[in-house]
Amino acid sequence: MTTHSSNISLKSLHTFQLPYKAATMVAITSAEQLSQLEDDYWVLGEGSNTIFTTDFIKPLVRILIRGIEITETSDTYDVSVGAGENWHRFVTTMLDQDVKGLENLALIPGSVGAAPVQNIGAYGIEVSRYIKSVDAWDRHECKLVTFTKAQCAFGYRDSIFKRSQGRFVITQVQFSFPKTWQATLSYGALAELPADASAQQIKAEVIRIRNAKLPNPNDIPNAGSFFKNPVISLEEFSALQERYPEIPSFAVDATQVKLAAGWLIDRLGLKGFQCGGARVHDKQALVLTNAGSATGADVLALARTVQERVQEHFGVTLEAEVRLLGAEELVHL
Ligand SMILES: Cc1cc2nc3c(=O)[nH]c(=O)nc-3n(C[C@H](O)[C@H](O)[C@H](O)COP(=O)(O)OP(=O)(O)OC[C@H]3O[C@@H](n4cnc5c(N)ncnc54)[C@H](O)[C@@H]3O)c2cc1C
Structure with missing residues (x-):
């Protein structure tokens, strides 16, 4: 087991690359080592679905079990x-x-x-x-x-x-x-x-x-699809389809339809929209990016603005697919 001391930079430990720090981090290489940990920790893999919106004060546990x-x-x-x-x-x-x-x-x-x-x-x-x-x-x-x-x-x-x-x-x-x-x-x-x-x-x-469609996090830091594709009822869908005959959809079952969150965001002209250093990607509206100097507050402000606009315009609620972390726990939009 490797324990790192305090003040670990999180920039290279999550693909959105925000400039925050973690208090401590432990690397686990076997299942048995988990029994030796104090319980209050957060598990981190490769940080490609996680955004640290501030310094993280709980211990982080990285799972490095191989084979x-x-x-x-x-x-x-x-x-x-x-x-x-x-x-x-x-x-x-x-x-x-x-x-x-x-x-x-x-x-x-x-x-x-x-x-x-x-x-x-x-x-x-x-x-x-x-x-x-x-x-x-x-x-x-x-x-x-x-x-x-x-x-x-x-x-x-x-x-x-x-x-x-x-x-x-x-x-x-x-x-x-x-x-x-x-x-x-x-x-x-x-x-x-x-x-x-x-x-x-x-x-x-x-x-x-x-490679053609999605920004490589090494070039433009991001966490992939920021929002889940929303699932709505067939009735809600019929009403939307009257207003937007071209709206893309996928049948989930006999009563539910999945919409493309990226299409909804794009339809509102939000590609390239920016809050501070956080930006809706120019080519793929479902991806929010760190345009260079984003803070956690910028990311949350951008995500909430996109969410509000989609709600106002289409009456559809977008949920975050990424895991947004505050100082100790998940932050909800
Ligand atoms: C450019 C890009 C493209 C992407 N494309 C896709 C895609 O096409 N489809 C898709 O589904 N996702 C996609 N993602 C999201 C991401 O790749 C996946 O969610 C991936 O599984 C996250 O793995 P991670 O190890 O980085 O998880 P992390 O971000 O480290 O963790 C994600 C969550 O899982 C938990 N976790 C991590 N490891 C463990 C563990 N061992 N035990 C219990 N909990 C754990 C964490 O606590 C956290 O809640 C994309 C991301 C990026 C950046």
């Missing part, structure tokens, strides 16, 4: 992965070993341990599709527990881990990949690939599209 183990049955590849592995490196390792399934989720920043927390998704696939079980340290009961996939209660950018406000620290994730693989090419630009595209071709195309 990828592959076994197989006649029908599946079963893979157990340490929560501290980097997500994209894991996807690449799987595909290089001809274990297919995660190609659509290539290049999503962050750690394997954070992937189940918000059930990461892209290009028509959510990670929950391949998760078999999740091991976690239960901070209330002080013991290691295993969640079956059903117990993870996955939803759109949601899971029991997200809803339980940090109670469970994920240490290991088990995946199961059927050997009979089928490409998922239904999403947007992927539909242009040939129907017999290989998993490696899909991965390359996903990387190409992502």
